[in-house]
Amino acid sequence: MITLFEKDTCPHEGNEPDLASILRPILPDLEAVQGHLARTLRGTNDRPVREVVDFLLGSPGKQMRPALTLLAARAAGGPGNGSPGPGRVSLNVAAAVELIHMASLVHDDLIDAAEVRHHRPSIAAKWGKRVAAAVGDHLCGQAFRLVADCADPRLFAILGSSLCAMCGGELLQVAWRGDFSLSEHHCLTIVEKKTAALFGACCRAGAVIAAHEPATCEALEKFGFHFGVAFQILDDCRDLLGDEERLGKTRGQDLRAGVVTLPLMHVTRYLWRRGEEMPDLKDPATGGQELARLREVFHSSPAPRRLTQLVISHADQAKQQLELLADSDFRMSLQQLADYIQASALDTLIR
DSSP, X not given: OOOTTTTOOOSSSSSOOOHHHHTGGGHHXXXXXXXXXXXXXXXXXXXHHHHHHHHXXXXXXXXXHHHHHHHHHHHHTOSSOOOSSOOHHHHHHHHHHHHHHHHHHHHHHHHHTOOEETTEEOHHHHHOXXXXXXXXXXXXXXXXXXXXXXXXXXXXXXXXXXHHHHHHHHHHHHHTTTOTTXXXXXXXXXXXXXXXXXXXXXXXXXHHHHOOOHHHHHHHHHHHHHHHHHHHHHHHHHHHHSOHHXXXXXXXXXXXXXXXXXXXXXXXXXHHHTTOOOOOOOOTTTHHHHHHHHHHHHHHSSHHHHHHHHHHHHHHHHHHGGGGSOOOHHHHHHHHHHHHHHHHHHHHHOO
């Protein structure tokens, strides 16, 4: 069985399921997607390309975006959804959204000069900036080749729009780099464009594959969007608060790169009210100590409660969208994903 979720345990004791349990109804489908992804990327005789591809495939992520695509397709199909496995279109779309995500990570690491991703060197750190730029483009090209094979223009429109939103969000993030006077609205705009747009597109694309009812497709897109906002807020908090072993990258990477996230914006405002400035984490001699101090400042500020409120609110809005769907194991998995994010926020942010 697939092992991508084995290290993710539920944040609270009790009967809440972990991610592997939540996604159990589609774990065989996710295995099929991973195999399809590997065949797609390894279908080349060009040795330099194959070397980079093998490196990328050696550290798969959580596959949250393919999971949302598959769950939405199954949930939109109605009770039981007795299909024995994902068809060609579902496989193509689920693999395509993961390729788009992988491309965005390669380009993010290039822009932010990040050296570590998934416990290993980033593509830019290992092969250089030029290769990283080309690899990101290659992954996007492969993604849309898979979408083209589906011969459904609706899927092009859905995923193309989300990619435009992601690029717009990245441009805003770069333009606003280091500007800690940004408002919560500005930070949420970046979250919505860079993450939530693709999450919403995953769910809408999955629904379009399986259903013809516009209301079902719209509801699942809204689920993905709000779930994506909650997911990214929590992920940004973990960049500041999390353990590097679980993060798979350098802790405090956003701050070192000057990326203004919601938690960093709130910490900065709190420091300014106390007459203090945001410390410089670029000095290796003091960076670790300053980061530890920032974590303490974060927990003593109003930030944890405000960000927990945002995560819970968006997760609740996501769950409300599921009321339109018929009961099924797949709808239940979507509900449990939103519950999981809420529980994780309480565990991570509220001491």
